[in-house]
Amino acid sequence: MSLADWGHAEPYEDVSGEIGIVGIGEAAYSRASGRTSRQIAADAVASAIEDAGLKPSDVDGITLSMVDTDFDAAAFHEHFGTSHDIWVSRCGGGMTWAATAAYDAALAIRRGDAKTVVNVFSVDWASKRGELVGGPGHFHAEELFKQNLEVPFGWFPQPVYFASIARRHMAEFGTTTEQLGSIAVACRRHANRNPLAVMRDKPLSIESYLESPLIADPFRKEDCCLISDGGAAYVMTSLARARDLRREVVEVAGVGLGTSKTGRYWAQQPDFTATPQIFSAPVAFAMAGLEPCDVDVLTCYDPFTIVSLMQIEDMGFCPKGEGGRFVEGKALHFDGGVLPYNTHGGLLSHAYVLGIAHVVEVVKQLRGESASQVPDASVGIYGGYTGPQASTLLLRRGGA
Amino acid sequence: MREGFPLPDLQWEPTREYWAGAAAGELRMPRCTACRRFCWYPDGNCRGCGAEQVTWERMTGRAKLFTWVVLEHAFLPQYGRDLPFVSALVALEEAPGVRVPTRIVECAAEDLAIDQPLEVCFRPLRFAGVDGEVVAPFFRPIARLSVA
Ligand SMILES: [Zn+2]
Numbered sequence: 202m203s204l205a206d207w208g209h210a211e212p213y214e215d216v217s218g219e220i221g222i223v224g225i226g227e228a229a230y231s232r233a234s235g236r237t238s239r240q241i242a243a244d245a246v247a248s249a250i251e252d253a254g255l256k257p258s259d260v261d262g263i264t265l266s267m268v269d270t271d272f273d274a275a276a277f278h279e280h281f282g283t284s285h286d287i288w289v290s291r292c293g294g295g296m297t298w299a300a301t302a303a304y305d306a307a308l309a310i311r312r313g314d315a316k317t318v319v320n321v322f323s324v325d326w327a328s329k330r331g332e333l334v335g336g337p338g339h340f341h342a343e344e345l346f347k348q349n350l351e352v353p354f355g356w357f358p359q360p361v362y363f364a365s366i367a368r369r370h371m372a373e374f375g376t377t378t379e380q381l382g383s384i385a386v387a388c389r390r391h392a393n394r395n396p397l398a399v400m401r402d403k404p405l406s407i408e409s410y411l412e413s414p415l416i417a418d419p420f421r422k423e424d425c426c427l428i429s430d431g432g433a434a435y436v437m438t439s440l441a442r443a444r445d446l447r448r449e450v451v452e453v454a455g456v457g458l459g460t461s462k463t464g465r466y467w468a469q470q471p472d473f474t475a476t477p478q479i480f481s482a483p484v485a486f487a488m489a490g491l492e493p494c495d496v497d498v499l500t501c502y503d504p505f506t507i508v509s510l511m512q513i514e515d516m517g518f519c520p521k522g523e524g525g526r527f528v529e530g531k532a533l534h535f536d537g538g539v540l541p542y543n544t545h546g547g548l549l550s551h552a553y554v555l556g557i558a559h560v561v562e563v564v565k566q567l568r569g570e571s572a573s574q575v576p577d578a579s580v581g582i583y584g585g586y587t588g589p590q591a592s593t594l595l596l597r598r599g600g601a
Numbered sequence: 602m603r604e605g606f607p608l609p610d611l612q613w614e615p616t617r618e619y620w621a622g623a624a625a626g627e628l629r630m631p632r633c634t635a636c637r638r639f640c641w642y643p644d645g646n647c648r649g650c651g652a653e654q655v656t657w658e659r660m661t662g663r664a665k666l667f668t669w670v671v672l673e674h675a676f677l678p679q680y681g682r683d684l685p686f687v688s689a690l691v692a693l694e695e696a697p698g699v700r701v702p703t704r705i706v707e708c709a710a711e712d713l714a715i716d717q718p719l720e721v722c723f724r725p726l727r728f729a730g731v732d733g734e735v736v737a738p739f740f741r742p743i744a745r746l747s748v749a
Contacts, residue, residue, distance in 0.1 A: 338676065342602065342606075342607075343602075345610075345613060345615070346615070346616070346642040346644060348603075348606070348607075348609075348610070349609040349610055349613055349615075349616045349620075350609070350616060350619070350642060350702055351702045352606075352607045352677075353607055353608060353609050353726055353735070353737060354688055354689075354702045354703050354704050354737070355672050355676075355680055355683075355686060355688035355704060356670075356688045356689075356690070356702040357607075357676060357677070358676055360674075360676065361670050361672065361676065361688060364670040365668045365669065365670050365688075365689075365690060366668070368668045368669060368670065368715075369667065369668040369715070372668075372715035372716075414673065415671070415673050416673050416674040417670045417671070417672055417673065417674065417676075418670060418671035418673060418710070419670075420670075462648075466642060468690050468700050468702055469641065469642065469699065469700060471698065473667075473668070
């Protein structure tokens with residue numbers, strides 16, 4: 202099977218060095234809190250604008266999710282008491298869009314549609330959980346091919362999809378439960394050091410991981426992400442303007458997006474143990490003029506341990522199939538690991554805010570502000586994932 | 602959610618033949634009449650040649666175990682009564698590139714092995730708290746020949 206049989210890279214123009222991230226903001230991350238997604242978004246955006254040293258009226262662009270975050274231009278004006286023109290794109294937010302929002306913002310700024318753009322994502326799924334069939338599986342339960350061909354057989358929801366992928370990865374490549382566990386343990390250790398993380402007070406050793414019950418064998422609960430309320434935002438502007446603002450410049454060095462032909466039907470993806478990161482990462486690295494060996498810190502959209510393991514392989518940090526051996530032991534830890542990874546705790550242990558906090562964490566690392574700081578981090582990368590697509594965002598301290 | 606969920610909707614056109622086949626004791630798969638490619642899931646024109654015409658053909662029912670999960674947690678309350686059970690994807694002998702979601706029966710979970718040979722069997726599918734039942738294609742290990 203060749204790569205072309207199952208997916209492709211989206212054609213992206215070179216936007217390297219055009220914009221930077223100049224402000225980050227976070228709303229509280231929590232279990233069910235009663236907050237609405239709009240309130241959470243407003244908190245995050247206000248905090249990001251303040252961090253950048255800007256006023257709300259300076260922000261003339263918003264990128265947000267097409268589904269979850271309800272914070273459009275009208276909500277922005279209502280919250281901040283402003284009335285200026287705002288360019289809005291619904292191709293932003295979290296997951297893959299936490300990366301590709303930077304691409305859309307760069308093009309909007311190049312066109313002159315906006316000067317300063319905030320990307321925001323917020324979610325209140327912990328509070329809303331009771332309304333959802335199968336929790337975050339709700340969307341999949343409503344999809345009619347899944348409803349009529351998968352759900353009747355128990356092939357539902359996401360923990361079952363990804364435990365199936367993990368089983369096949371184990372069979373093809375010799376990946377072990379302990380290796381998956383080392384990913385969960387690294388995330389938890391970072392969360393334990395992060396006062397903002399939902400799991401800050403709950404330690405996890407590899408021994409306790411191995412002793413915990415299976416929920417969807419080969420997965421344990423700790424292979425699966427949290428369900429949370431929370432959100433974050435980041436502010437982007439031209440690199441020239443970024444240099445006049447108060448924060449250290451974090452340059453958008455490269456962006457990529459890859460697509461799988463089989464979409465959301467994980468069962469039918471020809472290369473069952475890969476992600477579209479195979480298509481996305483090379484685009485971002487080429488745009489940035491960087492290689493995997495240049496990366497100081499990685500964050501991956503990590504709904505399940507196996508998704509990070511596959512993205513680490515597919516981004517080129519190790520050959521396909523070697524991911525299990527690559528992540529063993531302390532390899533992903535912030536202090537001395539070969540590839541410091543999800544240093545905020547990730548979706549597994551920080552909060553399930555669908556990747557927006559992953560980008561914020563990379564920015565913190567490049568500014569030297571992380572709770573688990575990698576010494577002298579100058580290049581960071583985020584791998585976004587939805588299943589049908591994967592995205593890559595390369596950030597660089599300072600800017601050329 | 603639709604009444605009867607998570608039983609399949611036997612009237613939903615794209616998969617109606619799949620469930621009608623099961624009721625008749627046959628495993629049927631959709632195939633492009635022009636290029637003979639399997640169109641699975643049957644969500645529109647043939648992905649190989651673009652033709653619209655699809656026919657449903659009877660399969661031998663032999664397959665290999667592509668991957669599986671042992672469900673220990675009730676992700677839907679309706680799954681609860683059956684726990685633990687094995688949910689799997691199997692690759693059909695005639696169509697190894699497509700994967701059929703199913704349950705594996707007549708085998709202890711610890712005895713399953715990747716790529717092991719399976720055969721289809723038809724069993725009533727029922728869920729706690731849901732009226733009715735539907736005959737569904739499950740898979741089981743191909744019985745070893747007994748030495749007489
Ligand atoms: Zn065809």
